[in-house]
Amino acid sequence: MEEYREEELVLPADPMVLNMGPSHPAMHGTVRCVLRLDGEQVVECDVQIGYLHRGFEKECEAGTWTQAFPYTDRLNYASPLLNNVGYALAVEKLLGITTPPRCQYLRVILGETARICDHCVCNAAMAMEIGAMTVFLYLVKAREWLFELLEEMTGARVTHSFCRIGGLRHDLPEGFGDRLRAALVKTREAVEDSEKLLLRNRIFMDRTMDVGTISPERALAYGWTGPCLRSTGVAYDVRKTHPYLVYDQLEFDVPVGSRGDNYDRFMVRLEEIRQSMRIIDQALRQLPDGPIAVPDDLGVVLPDRFATYTTIERTIQHFKIVTEGIRVPPGEVYAYTEAANGELGFYIVSTGGGRPHKCRVRPPCFANLQALPELVRGRLLPDIIPTFGSINMIGGECDR
């Protein structure tokens, strides 16, 4: 008998290369992960983005400032209103104008509704990918109630394009606040139902706890923001640290996690749904009367229709805004808001014309996603799914 040493008995095996995506059920938003697997263990994960690149930033330069709104809808398509608000605030900052209080409150109400939708969808998708299909449908049902209201308000379910520079498209419909409150009560019930199914569920806890863990230092080094960063324990929320709109007049907490794992990210989003409900409730109570847009003579919003048809000055103003666009003074500005995934920044440059010279987006999930290889290295293939899900990469926003 020949003598064999222990290590010689191990069969030589090369890592298996597996293409996860761009078309794969869990890789929503078309992203591709090229995995090198040793059995089921992930040796290397190479995330390749760009499958949803549509040239948002270049497209913006072709239209007027106002015409960029439909494009912003398609950034984070799970919460388009937050993108609308973010872009509007950036241009308004460059213009040096402040919208009336009613407009600001309405933007808060709509934005927080969109945030609830986004968090519902993210948690729902994550639960579904772990196999809890029922939770998915409970949460999507909740989002549906809110979508119905947003549709009633803006005329579209997803691509709202509701904000305008210096204001909003129109005011609330009659009785909207009561319907929104009623929908939020139902949403809260649906969220609680799904919590009951998951939070103390042994399988769910085993699948998510201590999976995809990241330290606060690493998260900050990667440029993480939003719920993902807060899950590591860093209480950075743009709404609190750099308040915009009327967030400084509203009372809400910033939920943080402690371990930075998938379970914490799930929990932070669930808690943020509750905080957003609190914000909406307060904003509806404080909602002042008044105009929803800046005055006509600033030349930012389309003038009143009656005046347009009866006075020559307003007719010319209307014509110039529609054909040439709003005159934004030369300069550059970076404005950032707390979108559903984290800090959504717009860096815009104007050369004084009616069109943006440059409109650069700082998408939150681009920074978040780059940590994925580190989060899943050495773990098992199934761990990629909840980790990817809890990072909440949105193709439209990441690839632009």
Add this chain to the structure above:
Amino acid sequence: MTTFFVTMTAIKIVAFVLFLLGGGALMVWVERRMSAMMQDRIGPQRANLGPFRLWGLIHIVADGLKMMVKEDFVPRRADRLLHALAPILAFFPVVVTFAVVPFGPTLDFAHLGAVNHNGPLFSGPWATTLQVAAVDVGLLFVLAIAGTGVVGAVLAGAASDNRFSLLGSLRAASQMISYEVTLGASLVGCILVFGTLRIEEMVLWQHQHLWGLLVQPLAFLLFLVAGIAESKRVPFDLPEGESEIVAGYFLEYSGMKFAMFFLGELMEIVVLAILLTVFFLGGWDVPFLFADGLHVDLPLLDAWVWHWPHWVVVLVQLLGFTVKVAGMVFLQMALRWTLPRFRYDQLMDLGWKVLLPLSLGNIAVTAVVLTALR
């Protein structure tokens, strides 16, 4: 071997195969409608024959037609023979397991209207057991056949020339082999208690004494868990893991080949429900109902007997069997639509570190108790 015996066996085979195929198709409907109920939806109900929708039952027909006319796709570099063989091998054990399961007691055609004083199991020139094959090794046969189920899954994945399929079949192999150990070990306690391997006698024991659920409660749970793992459904659907490895071992299947995997999996629910019923819920036994009629003998009450004709007793017992099977099916469905999925290492931990020691402990305790009682 009389003509009567041969005829009856042929009729039973045809009836059971039809029951099984019908049951499998019906499970598609049950699964859709029940998940819809749990998830606050309506579920599919638009397929119609003119004005008739039949609560979505027509979708079964539509699905069947769709499966039959679909392209039978085989990947270019796949092993054509094994690719075609795998669904058959996966489908076969599900159907064959049925052969040894008793659906009801003995039915005597000569004395259908009379009161039966012979007990539930007897032989006679015109009597037939409601079971296709009464085999000596009944329970071992079930386990042996269940053990071959893994072959189809592994072949399907290996022959498909797809890495996701390969991962799926690897998972299927290790999962099914691991859980078979518990599946078999959990039933040893039942064998000890019932003192037989013949399934019809196991049911008879439960009919005369107590249901298996009451004498072997732990074995019931272990068998349920291992059985669900064998049928590869949530929370044990790792070999398919739709969000992880797309569809696992049957990713490259379409048309009727896919339908065989799909239907086989749904029929496994029925098979597991039937096995649970037979081993733990008394099979065709209905409480207080004996071969000659209803015997109510409760403490504090006067005992009374209500004699029923033979055919009524058998019919009620068949109904009882069906109700129990339906109950077990609903239990499995409710689990499937409630729980998330395990991860591979957690599944192995559960199988080898929790279920197997528990089932071995169950055997030891059962043996000690039985010896002490003797």
